[in-house]
Amino acid sequence: MQxxxxxxxxxxxxxxxxxxxxxxxxxxxxxxxxxxxxxxYLPPQxxxxxxxxxxxxxxxxxxxxxxxxxxxxxDMLDAALVEAGISRLAIDCNRPLDAPDLxxxxxxxxxxxxxxxxxxxxxxxxxxxxWRPFHDTIETLVEERMAARRxxxxxxxxxxxxxxxxxxxxxxxxxxxxxxxxLSAPLIAALNAAExxxxxxxxxxxPADRVYFTLERHARSRGLPCAMxxxxxxxxxDQPGQQKWAELLVGIFSRLQPRQTKAVAV
Ligand SMILES: [Zn+2]
Numbered sequence: 147m148q149x150x151x152x153x154x155x156x157x158x159x160x161x162x163x164x165x166x167x168x169x170x171x172x173x174x175x176x177x178x179x180x181x182x183x184x185x186x187y188l189p190p191q192x193x194x195x196x197x198x199x200x201x202x203x204x205x206x207x208x209x210x211x212x213x214x215x216x217x218x219x220x221d222m223l224d225a226a227l228v229e230a231g232i233s234r235l236a237i238d239c240n241r242p243l244d245a246p247d248l249x250x251x252x253x254x255x256x257x258x259x260x261x262x263x264x265x266x267x268x269x270x271x272x273x274x275x276x277w278r279p280f281h282d283t284i285e286t287l288v289e290e291r292m293a294a295r296r297x298x299x300x301x302x303x304x305x306x307x308x309x310x311x312x313x314x315x316x317x318x319x320x321x322x323x324x325x326x327x328x329l330s331a332p333l334i335a336a337l338n339a340a341e342x343x344x345x346x347x348x349x350x351x352x353p354a355d356r357v358y359f360t361l362e363r364h365a366r367s368r369g370l371p372c373a374m375x376x377x378x379x380x381x382x383x384d385q386p387g388q389q390k391w392a393e394l395l396v397g398i399f400s401r402l403q404p405r406q407t408k409a410v411a412v
Contacts, residue, residue, distance in 0.1 A: 165189070165231035165276045166283045169217060175225035176297035177399060180284060181216040182240040182360055183209035183304060184229035189275065192236055196259030205307040206253035207233045211382030216303040218392035223399060228284050232276040235261070239280045240302070240360050243273065254311060284364050292368070299329055299404060300365035300372040305379040306350050317346030318381055319391075322374035324353045324362075328404040329371040336398040350376065371404035 165187075186208035188195065194202075201207065213229060220227035230239045234250075235258055241248045249272055251261045264272075291298045308315055319337060323330035337345045351357045358374060365372035375395070382388045 166279045167229050167231055168283060168287070169227040169229070170220050170224065171226050171287070173220065173224045173226040175223040176299050177223055177225040178287065178291070178298050178300050179216050179220055179223075179225050179227040180300065180302045180360055181209075181213050181227065181229040181304075182238075182280070182302060183234050184213040184216070185231045186233045187231060188233050188236055193260060195235055195261060197235070197256075201256060202233065202235075204256075205305070205379060206256055207235050209303075209305040210379045211377065211388055212303050212305040212379075214385070214388040215305075215377065215382055215392045215395075218389060219303070219396055219399070222392065222396040226287060228280070228287065230276055230280045237272040237275065237277050239277050240357060242356065242359050243277070245356055245359075248277075254307075281360075281363065284360070288364050288368065288370070298365075298370050300361055300370055301329070301399075302360055302372075302374045304374065304376045305382060306376045308378055308380045310350065315346075315350050315378060316344050317349050318343040318378050320346030320349045320351070320376040322348055322351055322353065322358060322376060323372075324358060324366070326366065326371070329402070330373040332402055332404070333373055333375075333398065336402065340394060340398065346376070 165185075186202045188202070197207075203210075216227055216229070219225065234240070235253060237249050238245070238247060247253075249261050249264060249269060251258055288298055288300070306315065306320070321330050321334050321337070334345055334347060337343075353362075361372040361374055364370075377391055382391055
């Protein structure tokens with residue numbers, strides 16, 4: 147059983163503000179990890195959004211397995227990690243504020259009754275609850291690091307469902323990037339060399355699906371190298387799988403240097 151609706155405050159760690167957590171803030175690694183869909187927690191004021199408990203365990207509510215992988219990587223790399231502590235069904239931190247699925251009324255094929263007919267005030271409350279503190283926290287951290295002239299390579303860790311709308315996805319891992327490939331190209335090459343598995347390049351999503359928002363906002367806007375990692379969630383549903391993928395990625399990350407080409411303008 148996964149940790150349904152576990153409060154993000156239930157685990158040890160530093161609470162920055164609101165429903166955001168920063169782990170290992172002073173980590174020495176150039177990598178700065180983010181986990182937008184870490185939690186399936188719904189704060190009490192939102193009730194159940196009209197969903198069953200079982201729905202809150204599905205990928206529609208969060209990225210199962212992504213947070214344990216990200217935490218293990220943060221520990222092994224000595225990297226800082228920023229995680230959002232509220233379900234993406236309440237508000238999706240990896241979407242621009244004008245995205246139609248910022249507060250989804252339907253996710254995959256499931257209706258989200260508690261997200262129907264929201265007022266402007268309701269939407270503002272959701273943004274203040276999670277989206278704003280999450281992005282403010284990353285902003286502060288990135289600005290601090292840049293002021294200290296620390297290298298910062300932003301990597302987001304996600305998971306995806308093996309079957310989506312009836313389509314079985316063959317990739318065990320996907321690397322999502324735009325036309326700045328400084329980090330993604332060596333990462334993809336190392337993954338292809340490391341194991342025999344299918345590496346999705348801009349699969350199962352691409353920036354055209356507007357899933358690249360957090361990296362666009364904090365890394366691309368500043369010319370920082372970045373990449374988005376998507377791991378198929380059946381690979382990381384238990385601790386041995388999470389450990390295996392964290393170790394594989396950390397092994398690659400430890401040797402990874404972004405290509406020394408200039409940032410591509412957004
Ligand atoms: Zn995700």
